[in-house]
Amino acid sequence: MTSSQSRTVVVLAAGEGKRMKSALPKVLHPLLGRTLAGHVLVAAAGIQAQRTLVVVGHGADQVKAHLAEVAPDAEPVLQAVQHGTGHAVRIAIEAAGDVGDTVVVLNGDVPLLRPETVRDLVETHEAGGCGATVLAAEVADPTGLGRIVRDESGRLERIVEERDATAEQRAIREINAGIYAFDGALLREALGKLSTDNDQGEEYLTDVFGLLATDGKPVGVHVAADATETLGCNDRAELAGLRALLRDRINRAWMRSGVTILDPATTWIDVTVTLERDVLLDQNTQLRGATSVAAGATVGPDTTLIDTVVGAGASVVRTHSVGAEVGPEAGVGPFAYLRPGTRLARKSKVGTFVETKNSELGEGSKVPHLSYVGDATIGEHTNIGAASVFVNYDGVDKHRTVIGSYARTGSDNMFVAPVEVGDGAYTGAGTVVREDVPPGALAVSAGALRIFEGWTESKRPGTPSAEAAARARAARGETPHDGDDAGRDGLTSGDTATE
Numbered sequence: 001m002t003s004s005q006s007r008t009v010v011v012l013a014a015g016e017g018k019r020m021k022s023a024l025p026k027v028l029h030p031l032l033g034r035t036l037a038g039h040v041l042v043a044a045a046g047i048q049a050q051r052t053l054v055v056v057g058h059g060a061d062q063v064k065a066h067l068a069e070v071a072p073d074a075e076p077v078l079q080a081v082q083h084g085t086g087h088a089v090r091i092a093i094e095a096a097g098d099v100g101d102t103v104v105v106l107n108g109d110v111p112l113l114r115p116e117t118v119r120d121l122v123e124t125h126e127a128g129g130c131g132a133t134v135l136a137a138e139v140a141d142p143t144g145l146g147r148i149v150r151d152e153s154g155r156l157e158r159i160v161e162e163r164d165a166t167a168e169q170r171a172i173r174e175i176n177a178g179i180y181a182f183d184g185a186l187l188r189e190a191l192g193k194l195s196t197d198n199d200q201g202e203e204y205l206t207d208v209f210g211l212l213a214t215d216g217k218p219v220g221v222h223v224a225a226d227a228t229e230t231l232g233c234n235d236r237a238e239l240a241g242l243r244a245l246l247r248d249r250i251n252r253a254w255m256r257s258g259v260t261i262l263d264p265a266t267t268w269i270d271v272t273v274t275l276e277r278d279v280l281l282d283q284n285t286q287l288r289g290a291t292s293v294a295a296g297a298t299v300g301p302d303t304t305l306i307d308t309v310v311g312a313g314a315s316v317v318r319t320h321s322v323g324a325e326v327g328p329e330a331g332v333g334p335f336a337y338l339r340p341g342t343r344l345a346r347k348s349k350v351g352t353f354v355e356t357k358n359s360e361l362g363e364g365s366k367v368p369h370l371s372y373v374g375d376a377t378i379g380e381h382t383n384i385g386a387a388s389v390f391v392n393y394d395g396v397d398k399h400r401t402v403i404g405s406y407a408r409t410g411s412d413n414m415f416v417a418p419v420e421v422g423d424g425a426y427t428g429a430g431t432v433v434r435e436d437v438p439p440g441a442l443a444v445s446a447g448a449l450r451i452f453e454g455w456t457e458s459k460r461p462g463t464p465s466a467e468a469a470a471r472a473r474a475a476r477g478e479t480p481h482d483g484d485d486a487g488r489d490g491l492t493s494g495d496t497a498t499e
Contacts, residue, residue: 006100007049007122008184010092013037013108014057014079019235025059027108028066029239032246033270033288036233037063039111041071046115047104047122053096054108055079055088084202085178090191099184102126105205107178109233111242112249117229118179124222125181131217132187132209134159135179137227144234146176146206148221156219159206163199174223176206177230186217246271262300276312294328308338311346324356327363345380358398359390362405374398375417379405385429388413404439 017026027037034042037054044052052071056063057079064076077095079088085105093099104122106113117135125133134156136148144162147169151157159176160169190211194203209219224230233239250271251264258277261267266284269275274292282300287293291305294312299305301318308321311328319333323340326332331349341358344350348361351368359373362380367373371384375392378384382403390401391414401415404423409415414432421427422439430446437443457466457480470480 006184007047007102007104008096008099009044009047009049009052010089010103010105011037011040011044011052011054011074011108012085012088012105012178013063014055014060014082014088015108016058016082017109017234020239021236025063026233028059028062029233031111031239031243032250032268033272034070034111035066036111037066037108038070039271040106040108040113041074043110043113043115043118044104044106046119049104050100051075051096053077053092055092057082057088083196084200085205086191086194086203086207089187089205090194090203093188093191099188101184103182103184103187105180105182107232110178110230111233112229112231112246113179114226114229117224117226121179121222122181125220128220129218130181130220131183131212133181133220133222134206134209135177135224135230136174136221137177137224137230138174139227139230140173142170142173142175146178147172148174148176150174150221156209156221157213158210161198161200161204161206175230177224178232179230180205182208183217186212267300282317303333376401376403376415378403379407379423381405382407383409385409385411385413385427387411388415391416 013027015026020026020029028035031039052074054067054074054076056076060078067074067076077092079091089105102122102125104118121133121135134148146159146161147165149157149160149169149172162170187208190208193211194207196202198204213219228245231242233242247268248264250269251261251267254269254275255261259275260280262281263283267281268286270288272290273287276293276295278296279293280298284302285300286304288305289307291308293299293310296313297310298315299310303316303319305316306322308323309325310316311326311330313329314326315331316326317333319336319338321338324338324342326344327346327348329347330344332338335353336350337355338350339355339357342356343360345361345363347364349366349368350356350361353370354367355372357374359376361367361378362382364381365378367384369386371386371388373390375398376390377400382405388409392398392401399417401417402420403409404421404425406424407421409421409427410429410431412430413427416432416434419433419436421433421437422441424440425437426442427433427437428442428444428446431443432445433443456469460466473480
């Protein structure tokens, strides 16, 4: 068997993908955590090739930038004008110089391809001493795909593109997956003999098989165990179909690893996500990016986690989270929004209609409902009252609020940063905290309650409110109020609350 150090991978990623109808190059369309090209590069990495060449063309700068991010060792080769797959590989071979003993060519739009399938293809090719080997698959509907044409003994005779095929050849259901292994020297020689005498006027890489067979060189076929691995993508509908197939594959693998998924059809997990045993995923859940969920945690229903870490035994319900950390046994939701920089410690809680950003919540602390916590550090076992707002932005800069441990803040509080509330301190309902509150102190900013009898009947005569007030007074045996107190201390209609 040939050493892995003498292998070169060529990924064909230069096409425009016109049927995608997109400004984004086809190979950069995302699919559960990676681009189409990204999935192919991962599949190819299993053979440990000496070099990986990626032929770029349409949207070359975008593709190159993506390669620099996800596969920095890959070498882009520009195909400025696309004249077919044979032309693309010839340009790559000429640019690379020495490509070693085995050249593996893959289309950049087959995201379901598994690394083990590429490895098996290459091992079959090298063990058989073949000049070229094609990955084939048996499919129910071969429309639009190249056909594997065999001779009477079952050996590969040639590969025919559909538009160049006869009616008899179009009835063949064994198709070319667009994935090949070649002897490097024979490939280089055959590429120089390709013609453009075909329906598209292009250099077909598949013609290499016919040339080698004519010269008496052995050519082989390796049939994929799962035909879905060979499916390519030409438009958004096919992309959606591939996404669903990959979703099912990922979900099956996790369930067989000890994860409970209550509704696999509505659970979407990126290939980059990690899960531990006894995680429970409820319906309508999306786990994306670098998200990880530890043992015994529950996520969902109706939850999206992006680049989020969930600790063991935590519960995250009806939540959208980006770049957050949820500690062990912590509770989040329902209807919570965790923004980047949120750090929730063990047994802490972020409850209903709470938004957090760049904030730390200590062990056992709670923000139960209807609050915004931005740029804050909250100690241990502290309770933040409902309808609290951490006022962190002065219009130019962000400022931080620090609340100590075992503090109790009242409902409808405003913490105007930068400000600090000490350990064990309390704040009253409706308090605006503009100054530091010492440990153990009580802060109250509201004045004494004032009541103006008869204000509605005096200032809103004839309204339903005034009539309701009059009926209530009559029921209590009181006479209508003359409203003498209603205008005291300058109270006007502008002092009432708006709807």
